[in-house]
Amino acid sequence: MRNRSPNVLGVFAASLAAVLAMPVWAQSSDSAAPASDFTWSANVSLVSQYRYRGMMQTNNEPAVQGGFDLAHASGFYIGNWNSSISWLDDSDPDVSSTLEMDFYGGYRGTLWQDLTFDVGALHYYYPGSFPAGYTSPDTTELYLGLGYGPITAKYSHSLTNLFGVPDSKNSQYYDVSGKFETGVWGLVLNAHVGYQKVRNLDDGSYTDWSLGVSKDWGQGFSTSLAYIDTNADRDVYTNTKGKYVGRSTALLTLSKSF
Template identity: 45%
Template sequence: MVLAAVTLSGAAFAQTTPAAPEPDYTASVNVGAVTDYRYRGISQTRLKPALQGGADFAHKSGFYVGAWASSIRWIEDTGDIAPRTNIDGPVELDLYGGYKFSVGDFGIDLGVLRYEYISNNLQDAGGGGIFKNANTTEVYAAGTWGPATLKYSYALTNLFGNYNFATNENTKGSGYLDLSGTFDLGVWGLTLTPHVGHQWVNNLDVASYTDYSLTLGKDFGNGLSVSLAGVGTDADKSFYASPVNGKFMGKSGLVAGVKYTHSF
């Protein structure tokens, strides 16, 4: 009876112990690698591997900021457009910030994203006049319900340097609609993420396309995760061909990735 009393007393104590308070902020850094850096279905690395890393900071109020970087090849590759030009831009740096909040069962995310292509001079490719500078700014709004997220991004600048030189029209106002969902498969910590998106490029119809992917993810715990994705697009094969070798950068393929995240 004494043992039972002690046990019941311990259970009562456990039930009345207050939960740990929510931290004022969360912060993390991450590093990783992929066999091909695909963005919106298009290879940024000429179907080659990329090194990537980033940092994120979020306050419990809902505000967040972050930075993420990746090696790329597509800007330098435009130097092969005749007449040949020395074009720089080996790194993509994304800077973003926003505010997340909930309305009932819906999660809302509003933010701004700046794509900074370090030291790029894309506007000089092919002797100039074909592209604008690659640096791009987008604002976005996303809504999440259950496992599904619908997101729309709107370009405040020319989109990744695209420009209709034939009509002298810019690509400001381009948009990208993205529908995705992440589902726990219930075995071995696996998740499945289907995705479909459509990129509208304002004043340049040939650059518009739809992309799709299906990603299998595995979280090993302690910050380590891996993924394997099947990706593809219906993009124009001539417009999205590499100037270096003529290969289609939106071709269907498999992309493997590994990432380590450390939280503070």
């Protein structure tokens, strides 16, 4: 494949090395200075495959993922999240892009008692090589989320074309998710349903849903297993390799947070 983007494992190896160095820095800093209003966090994951809004992003192959967040005590935050991908190559053999980089920032807080909010902007960036006339997959969305107890509802609105779909500006995604303590072996039940409205793409809109469990093992390690499915139109969402990208699947995730 020509003009590949930078080696994904190399990117994450360098990122992980930086993350592992952070606790040492934080410990020495805490002894010399008062506590900061800023909080750093990071995460690294290995997933059996990458699914986003129910859709295949790595053609049923494993993916490496990770990111960083910087939050302020006031509620403002910024962050970056990254993943290996293949969906752009899978949808067009003339495209070369193997990395997704997400950049986001926003503000979160409490409206009343257990009612919380989260508002911000998210930019999806796909470095790589694209043929002339190809609609850029880079996408910018604004989002607004409301949470109450274990339930979260979120609305996302695209300010650009949506992931390379021509003339799809102002597409929307509606998402309702829940996390429920089961009281059994420390397992958490995770449920989700979402609706992707794609502007000006016939039969392009669809619903996705998932149901699964997760467990925190301590020391920042966690695992999750989920069933994911969609009702996306097979004729619209079949890639050039003949795979229906909205098919049902089981997804296993192994994560480490710092």
